[in-house]
Amino acid sequence: MKLRDFKLKDLPEVMRIELSSFTFDAYDELTFIYLYKKCGNLFLVAEAERRIAGYSVTCVEQEGKALVGYVHSIAVDPAFRRQGVGRALMEETFRRLRSLGISEVKLDVSVNNEVGLRFWRSLGFEPIGVKKRYYADGSDALVMRMKL
Numbered sequence: 001m002k003l004r005d006f007k008l009k010d011l012p013e014v015m016r017i018e019l020s021s022f023t024f025d026a027y028d029e030l031t032f033i034y035l036y037k038k039c040g041n042l043f044l045v046a047e048a049e050r051r052i053a054g055y056s057v058t059c060v061e062q063e064g065k066a067l068v069g070y071v072h073s074i075a076v077d078p079a080f081r082r083q084g085v086g087r088a089l090m091e092e093t094f095r096r097l098r099s100l101g102i103s104e105v106k107l108d109v110s111v112n113n114e115v116g117l118r119f120w121r122s123l124g125f126e127p128i129g130v131k132k133r134y135y136a137d138g139s140d141a142l143v144m145r146m147k148l
Contacts (some may be wrong), residue, residue: 001046001047001084001088002047002048003045003088003089004047005041005043005044006036006045006055006057008033010052010055011033013051013052014032014045014052014055017054017055017077018073020075021076021078022075024136025135032057035059035073036057039057039058039072041096042060042069042096042097044056044093046076046080046085048080051077052077053076053077053080053083054080054085054086055073055074055075056073056074056089057073057074058072060102063106067100067101067102068105068106069093069097069102069106070106071105071107087119087122090123097148102148103147103148104145104148105145106143106145107120108131108134108143110134110135110139111130120144123146125144125146126144126146127143127144128145130142130143131143
């Protein structure tokens with residue numbers, strides 16, 4: 001597996017993975033283009049077997065006087081799940097954030113996403129709050145944080 005920066009030519013494969021991964025609140029192409037422009041080299045793809053196996057997109061956000069990493073999305077092609085793709089993407093993201101002097105990462109995950117909750121906890125994220133009825137299906141989002 002090879003990790004690299006996202007390129008616009010990757011968009012069709014990223015969209016395929018996005019739509020196979022999220023029932024509600026899937027990002028559209030324009031959202032990914034916006035995030036590509038905003039997040040720069042924190043929009044990563046994992047290549048395996050000559051195709052995109054997964055992606056992650058994280059941006060540096062202003063929070064008060066501090067800068068924090070915010071994970072906007074991560075998804076892995078169903079054919080490549082449970083093979084360390086998501087973990088590799090996030091470990092590279094954490095490495096890049098540390099190199100920018102960022103010491104904290106946050107994200108939102110559906111309280112109904114048991115696989116996602118286990119994944120984030122396994123990386124060291126802890127819950128710090130709840131956003132009520134955050135998703136289109138009416139489910140709450142758990143706000144999670146990790147210190148780098």
